[in-house]
Amino acid sequence: MLQTLRNHRRLVVAMLALQAVVIYVRVHKSSLFSDDFLNFAIFDESGLTISYLLRDVFGQVAPGYRLVQGIVFRLFGPSFIATATIIAALSMTCSALLAGIARRLGASNPAIAAGLLIFIGLPQFTQTQQWWAAAVHTIFSLTAILAASYCLAGSHRHRIALGTFWFGIALGFTAKVVCSPVILAAIAFYREWRVVREFVPALREALRAIVPVAALTALYMVGLAVFGPQLGNAHPSASLLATYVWTNLVKATIGASFGLDAWGFDLPGWVSALGMILFAGWSIQKDRGLALLWGATLIYVLASAAIIGWNRAGTFPDAGATLRYGVEGATFLVLGLMLGISSLQLGRAAIFVTLLIATLVLINTQAHLRNRVLIAYPIDETRSYIRHLKASLRQLKGRRDVVILQGTVPESIMPAWMAPFGDVSRLLHLYSPLPVADRAKATHELMRDGSIRPITAGQAPL
Template structure:
């Protein structure tokens, strides 16, 4: 590139080869710029999102676990996601609860999915400018954004968003050339989809349907089908084997639940979001729950029906292409949720857009199939099209309306993002752990429910959630804290505070306030009902004339404690089922007083 000045004007001379390269690859370069622009836009919006619910368990498990087969293949409430767990492990090891790292990882894969959709469209339709329209549909589709804002959902979805278009492109190459290596690559992408999301089982079904609709002759591709079937069989065997060791969370809903769910998912959520909706979201937080007004649902169904009729009137096989999209929504998106979630969540599960986010690449492909002729396709249209200017104007207007509607929907949803409470709690705890003394004893309690709901059981506890940010030594002490005279606990703001026990105090009825010794042994009853919940904390009051060491027994577990002279208290975790504390050979001058079993709380 050179710069010259002619008659007062600066003229930039661009080399001919560069001009020819831009002209030759202009469509692809434009597509890449579109993907980059969409990535930047979504990255700006995602800055306001943060971890929630399953995300905390994923981070904690990743920090606690090595990169083992058991870790990668664990079934999480019916989800089999080695790819997602691998990405979670890498993100958590780089920075536990680092939203920039976590969101950046899934955004990179989502951008790769955008490039994969561009590749698929180029392979199927050729490098014509018209393929940029269905690419824009994928990039702006509102169903993709809420899934990105929930890290656990994105860890599933982005792998399938990437694998489906890559598998279609490679399979399409195989159908055109007959070269088996393309089918091998397609089978590899099917495996990637399966390892990212169980819904990946539907990818070979999409390949089968595309072959039957646009190529026919299924028997001629027997080697490819055998490879795809082999991948499915191997995955199914592994999934079944791992499922045997996992809690059974599946179940079928009642008929009315199933019918209501299908209406919510297909009629309200999917039908509106494929047109740029839902335009209104459930105002209960950043859950991606669609709540379109009934009038807009009816209008969306009418618009979709009109699109199907008009495109089918002109474009051959358009009805089959639309049927492929609907079939995918039913088989891949509805059926797994019907089995795994609807009996627990009810029909409300059908309003969650993350269940259909993986259909976005197929939506882009179907938009292309119902509008654009395939290269070399004979008689792609049933009848002559209206004037080119009219067709271009109508398609451009429809695309503009979709783009505008999508921007509105995503912008409204982004207004619900913002997790100052969760972010503040985690970052305060991170700072507290960083300055905690090496020998600090931090007792367990539930994380506040507005940060992590209590339903996550052990992964609702501070030792797991916040322990992910501690050093390995401190994390081990948090999960199995020793007895201590001065313990700490996290308060509801994430600050470390002196520990106290909230429970019913049991005091001895003796003149000196000490539990009596029999043969030098003191037995301290815990309560009429002994602690049976793991994590129950005990506070034991005492007085001692001098520093001394004692051994306390709960059940068959000994606890050694060094008492300080004067009045004091000992904190220790209860042994579930133990109904007393036994102190054999209690030294003279030591009085054991009131005992309080209960839950750890910050001292006032």
């Protein structure tokens, strides 16, 4: 047992080292951009107040999201290196927690290794890791959900209280978390099932573990109804919503996890779905207790996709395959794979083949994505703009005779719908205390390429 634990730890350390390399390849060409500037500017203007914490976050009340944005800005300013480091640390924490959950639920080290190879290469993480605003929603909440799952998978006498605590933390980042109690219940069930191998006692344990989580979810839903924003956005038809959910399931969750979707081999969605159904059925035949976990994963993906689709599909009908919407579902899918592989009790040759397949999946996903930036925003323009801005501010550092002309930054940096946070004064204040004034008092101007230049006599406004 002790040797197995040591091997588990060595395995996790090796996988985390590999994951650090993968994350660097993914994010080194990315940048902070418009959504990030907007969130930092909101905190810069509001400060850390109750009204700030409860402020609408694109249709959600997410105080944890707002709090993290404020803390990070106060500690590091608008630093992409800082945010990328935080994202990497939390992503690696997710891997360690996932491996710990699988081990507590009886997964073998080879199965955990195969699962981690797939997990660290998940394309769903790529888009989220490249985008700080999305990461604060997704990776922070996923880390908390995995922490809750880790607690419930263990034997500590306060595990239910600790699991509920971490679930509450997750609720502060995104509304999708209301779907995760089904996963927590399945983990509590399977933990007990492994011990007693009887359905009723295991179900009773799952219900006992999930009652406080359900109560907290109900309280959150009431708070959302009372304090939540009234969106008034267009909702999809039933057929459009069904298409959206199906696409999220077979492409953004299952297909993308193995590089079989549009970012990989571009196979029809039903191919990957059929393969997953066959594997799940095989593992359930070996261990009936896995039926609830596979079922819970399916319910989570369908429910979370329906929530997103109800609020987004009316405006963005083709967004069902968006990778960042499949992060959590893919994570639970990998947990099922780890436990399913373990249930098969493979021999050495089969273990070798399994690890080889997992390695090929990782290579496949990375080969198709390479170091592409998957965010549909002008990242190159933003990187250039901020580089020029920082260079100009270094040259002007310490000067007291500089006043910057008020205006608006280019739409590639801050789109018009973000007004008034696209004002020069608001963006500049994120980086420098230089004063901003109208043309009568201004001495310098922030140009469209991000550089700051003196205003010459008779110069026309840009």
